[in-house]
Amino acid sequence: xxxxxxxxxANLPFLGSALLVTIELNIASIALALALGTAMxxxxxxxxxxxxxxxxxxxxxxxxxxxxxxxxxxFFGLPLLLGVTDFPAFLAGVLALGIHSGAxxxxxxxxxxxxxxxxxLHAALALGMSRPQAIARIILPQAAIRMMPPLSTRIVRNxxxxxxxxxxxxxxxxxxxxxxxxETAKPFPIYTTLMVFYFLAIVAIARxxxxxxxKVAVRGAA
Amino acid sequence: xxxxxxxxxxxPALLPGLLVTIELTVLVMPCALIVALVLALGRLYAPRxxxxxxxxxxxxxxxxxxxxxxxxxxYVMPSETGILLPGFATVAFGLxxxxxxxLSENFRAGIASIRPxxRHAGLALGMSERQAFFRIVVPQAWSRVMPETASMWVxxxxxxxxxxxxxxxxxxxxxxxxxxxxxxxxxxxxxxxLSYLVLAYPQAKFCDWLYRRHRIRE
Amino acid sequence: xxxxxxxxPALIRIEDVHRRYPNGVEALRGVSLVAHEGEVxxxxxxxxxxxxxxxxxxxxxxxxxxxxILLGDREVRAKSREAREIRRQIGMVFQSFELFPHMTALxxxxxxxxxxxxxxxxxxxxxxxxxxxxxxxxDKADTLPAQLSGGQQQRVAIARxxxxxxxAxxxxxxxxxxDPETVGDVLNVMQQLAREGMTMLVVTHEMxxxxxxxxxxxxxxxxxxxxxxTPSNIFGAPRLARTREFLLRVEHAPARAARGAEE
Numbered sequence: 264x265x266x267x268x269x270x271x272x273a274n275l276p277f278l279g280s281a282l283l284v285t286i287e288l289n290i291a292s293i294a295l296a297l298a299l300g301t302a303m304x305x306x307x308x309x310x311x312x313x314x315x316x317x318x319x320x321x322x323x324x325x326x327x328x329x330x331x332x333x334x335x336x337x338f339f340g341l342p343l344l345l346g347v348t349d350f351p352a353f354l355a356g357v358l359a360l361g362i363h364s365g366a367x368x369x370x371x372x373x374x375x376x377x378x379x380x381x382x383x384l385h386a387a388l389a390l391g392m393s394r395p396q397a398i399a400r401i402i403l404p405q406a407a408i409r410m411m412p413p414l415s416t417r418i419v420r421n422x423x424x425x426x427x428x429x430x431x432x433x434x435x436x437x438x439x440x441x442x443x444x445x446e447t448a449k450p451f452p453i454y455t456t457l458m459v460f461y462f463l464a465i466v467a468i469a470r471x472x473x474x475x476x477x478k479v480a481v482r483g484a485a
Numbered sequence: 486x487x488x489x490x491x492x493x494x495x496x497p498a499l500l501p502g503l504l505v506t507i508e509l510t511v512l513v514m515p516c517a518l519i520v521a522l523v524l525a526l527g528r529l530y531a532p533r534x535x536x537x538x539x540x541x542x543x544x545x546x547x548x549x550x551x552x553x554x555x556x557x558x559x560y561v562m563p564s565e566t567g568i569l570l571p572g573f574a575t576v577a578f579g580l581x582x583x584x585x586x587x588l589s590e591n592f593r594a595g596i597a598s599i600r601p602x603x604r605h606a607g608l609a610l611g612m613s614e615r616q617a618f619f620r621i622v623v624p625q626a627w628s629r630v631m632p633e634t635a636s637m638w639v640x641x642x643x644x645x646x647x648x649x650x651x652x653x654x655x656x657x658x659x660x661x662x663x664x665x666x667x668x669x670x671x672x673x674x675x676x677x678x679l680s681y682l683v684l685a686y687p688q689a690k691f692c693d694w695l696y697r698r699h700r701i702r703e
Numbered sequence: 704x705x706x707x708x709x710x711x712p713a714l715i716r717i718e719d720v721h722r723r724y725p726n727g728v729e730a731l732r733g734v735s736l737v738a739h740e741g742e743v744x745x746x747x748x749x750x751x752x753x754x755x756x757x758x759x760x761x762x763x764x765x766x767x768x769x770x771x772i773l774l775g776d777r778e779v780r781a782k783s784r785e786a787r788e789i790r791r792q793i794g795m796v797f798q799s800f801e802l803f804p805h806m807t808a809l810x811x812x813x814x815x816x817x818x819x820x821x822x823x824x825x826x827x828x829x830x831x832x833x834x835x836x837x838x839x840x841x842d843k844a845d846t847l848p849a850q851l852s853g854g855q856q857q858r859v860a861i862a863r864x865x866x867x868x869x870x871a872x873x874x875x876x877x878x879x880x881x882d883p884e885t886v887g888d889v890l891n892v893m894q895q896l897a898r899e900g901m902t903m904l905v906v907t908h909e910m911x912x913x914x915x916x917x918x919x920x921x922x923x924x925x926x927x928x929x930x931x932x933t934p935s936n937i938f939g940a941p942r943l944a945r946t947r948e949f950l951l952r953v954e955h956a957p958a959r960a961a962r963g964a965e966e
Contacts (some may be wrong), residue, residue, distance in 0.1 A: 327685035328678050329643035331650075332657060336674045339664070343671040344487075385764055386801035386860075390815040390867060391791035400818055404805045423550040430650055437553065450560035458549050458557060465548040481849050482805035 268452045274443055281439030288356055288435055289425050293418055295361030296368050303365070304372025309398065318369070325366035330424045334359035338431040356428035356435075364421045371417065375410035376402060408476075408483030415472035419465055426461075436460075491669035495660070495676035502659025503680065509573075509645045509655065513580045514638055520581060521588030528593050539589075546586035552647050555579045559651050576648040584641050588634060595630035596622060632695040639688045643681065656680060708919070711739040714871055714902050715761060720770035722756060730756040732926040733770070738871070738919075741900045745913040745934075748923035749949060754906040755798075757923070758873045761904065762793045774870070791819060794864030798876040800856040802848040808835060808859045809844040815867045834862040838892050854885025861892055871902040878909060910953060914938050922946050 271278070303322065307315045325333070338355035342348065379402050387397035429438035440457050444450050527539040546554065558579045563569040570578070599622050607617030649658035660677035664670045715738040722731040730753045738744045746754050759765040761772055766781035773779065779789050802811050813831040816822040822830075835841050838858040848856055857877060864872060874893065878886045890912050897903060897916050907913060913920055914934045921931040922941075930937065930946045941947050 323686060323689060324682060327643075327682045327689055329646035329657070329681055331646045332674075332678050332681060335657075335661070336678055340671045340674040380799075380801075382797055382799050382801045383803065385759075386795075386797060386803070388764060389762060389790055389793075389795035389797075390863070391787055391819040392815075393787055396818055400814070401803055405803075408805065419548075426550040426552050427647070429552075437550075441556075444560070450557075451565050454553065454557045454561055458553055461549050461553060462545060466544070469548070481847055 267449075268456065270443070270447050270449050271452050271456045277443070278436065278439055281434055281436045284353070284433065285425060285435040285437075288353065288360070288428060288433060289422055291357045292360035292364065292425070293421055295357060296364035296417075296421065299361060299365030300368025301372055303369035304376065307369065307373050308376045322366045322369050325362060326370075330359065330363045331427050331430065333363050334427055334431055337362075352428070352431050352433045355431055356425070356433040360421055360424060360428070363424070364417055367417050367420075368414065371410050371413045372406070374413070375406035378409050379405045405483050408479050411472070411476040411479070415469060415476070418472065419469050422465060422468070423461075487675075488669060488672055491667065491672040492676055495663060495669075495673045496680070498663050499656060499659050499676065499680060502654055502656040505573075505654050506642070506645050506656040509577060509580070509648065509653075510638075510642045513577055513584060513645075514641060516581045517584040517588055517641075518634075520585035521592055524585060524589035525592035525596065528589070529596060543586045543589055546583050547590065551579075551583050551644060552650065554583055555647060555651060572648075572651055572653045576651060576653050580641065580644070580648075583644075584637060588637055591630055591633045591637070592626075595626040595633075598629060599625050628699055632692060632699050635688075635692045635695050639685055639692060642685060642688070646681075708737075708739055708742070711741060713737045714740045714742075714775060715904065716771075716773040717757070717761065718770050718772070720757070720760060720772060721768045722753075722760060722765065723768055730926055731760070731767070734923070734926070734928055735770075736921055736928060736931070738902055738904055740902055742918045743897045743901075743903045743905060743916055744919045744921065745917035746904065746906045746921050746923055747908070747910070747913060747949075747953075748929070749952075751925075752923040753926040754923050755875050758795070758875050758904060758906055761873060762790050762795055764790075764795075791867060792870045794867055794869035794872045796857070796860050796864055796872065796874045796877045798879050800848075800853070800860045800880075802851075802856050802860055802863070804848050807845050807847055808840065808851065811848070811859055812862045812866050815863060820867070830866055831862075834865055835859070837865075838862045839888070852885060853881045854888045857881065857885075857889050858892055861889070861896075865896075871904065872896065874903065874905040874907065876906050876908065878907070908953065910938070910950075922949065924949070 303318050307318050310318075334356065337359045338350065338352060341355070341358075342350040383401055383405065384397055387401040388394070392400070425435065426437040428435055429441060432438065436457065440453050444453050447453075524539050524543055528536050528543070530536075531539065555576055559572070559575050562575070603621050603625065604617050607621040608614070612620070645655055646657040648655050649661060652658065654662075657677065660673050664673040667673070715736075717734055717736040720731050720734045721729070723729045732753075734753070734757055736744070736746075736757075746757070748754055756765060760767050760781070761774075761779065763779045763781040763783075763786035771778055774789055774792060777785065777789065780786060802808075803814065806814065809828070809831050812834055813827040816827045816830060817824070832841065832844060835844055838861055840855060840858055840862070843851060843855060843859075848859070851859065861877075877893070878889050881889065886909070890909065893903070893905070893912070894916050905913075905917070917934050919931065920934050920937040922929045922937060924945060929949075930941060930943050932942075937946065938950065941950060
């Protein structure tokens, strides 16, 4: 049994550097998704009817297309559209994940902002704050706390989706595993190790995010 | 730049793939629903050790990437257990395991969210546990569970695209094969995206409507 | 008597105000009311009479369709930039308290001076602690709203409004959402404010408070002022039958109202 995993141990450096790529891919795409999603969510809630409809349409479109298809399109199709050669796969992966997760995050932000009671805005305005002040200091902090559980779900989802970047040859962990399997024809140790690793990593991250939420939850109480 | 004839011609070529995608979705969902219900009831009402195993199983399928799960089943199952299923059956099985895990968590949370007082009220009237469950708990849990379940259906429809990486001839596989054949990458891939969009968008809007209706009822 | 009232300057003037909601409901149909400096004006009436709407129009949270509202000599226009300036000078206390849940009591009280008045941090803290002490909650400075009772939250809300040193205070059914035991605590704070000479517009169901503390009472129904006068006039000798009916329903004091002069 132990021997079976020798392949994995022998190739740890290789897998390790691929893991680094996975981490970079996720950090970059989640950052992009949060930026895009927050901007779009705020735009939908405070931007007026037309912006709300326009963004709503874009978000619905993005959410209707599988992430794999988006990734493939961004890597193979977008360069052709832009007339660019040599589009880096990593960038395509970050863009695809960022846009896809960003659309979902936009809806989470929109829901979060909507869940803050109207009275809070009134109370802030009654003190003499301007609308932007009231939104920034009173509405957004509360909304941010309420958004944490669905956001953590979406972050976990992003991590799981990131393995799809292997199909466009981003040299992340799953790509490395496939390469190794192709060379050694030993799927059991390789894929099993990967499964256990992702399981532990994702459970750890989800638990950590939950613990942060529990600490701040009392500040978001209705 | 964008060669429209290739774009329009792509659609009929993608049709066989679309049929496989639909087949897969329609086959997997009912199976997943049944398995999910069993898992949810097991986690809620079965004796502790069994409930724990069910929870572990569900947690596992929820916390690992679908693609990895499919690859593991596709490559490891034959090589270690000697069970060799055709590609379609393998990925269908994997999808059922994956989707049922998410659905069962949904069911479990929905049922658990009904206040125990409700069940007590039913029992106090003289109902049996089973009656109380089906006449009081399930109808209330249903309105909470249904919109998410509908969402999962749309998710499943999109996630079938992953089977293309294992040479199952679904919509995505068909498109990737086509572009290799005619080199019209941009047009074919855009047609692919549009195909999913046209099919999933109305379903997704329907789900949104379900969510809204459910919220107003509360 | 009106003569006495006219001797002090009018601070809040509401002149023939109309407001119709987008869904067609006419909340205010020509309301006129004056609050003089240092006066406590209580507005009573059945639910749906437009009392809360009127209050929200006074500090520009809601716009009016016709008529005008003046604070001193400045007109209150809801959608204008001056509206903010008006709101700095009028404090408002809400039925649902509306404390900011992500801030401690101290931070809540200091939020106005910090963000709106841009006072230095040290001064903000001094003022906040003093006000919390004034409402009897000095020891709760570092607690979060979720950990406070309703009455405590409302007192913090009053302190928060006072921190802006307003010229007038609006109370929108400040005690309606409280347990009977804590209502008294809040009313005491309000009474103390009145004694200190604060101009107050109070929408309330607490008839005893209106009788004891108000200088002037206005009865509203259906978006209009039915009747107004001193507490002894309104509660002791209401002119209109409708007023009497309302008081009967609310107070269960048939003898008193029935003895009112029939006109």
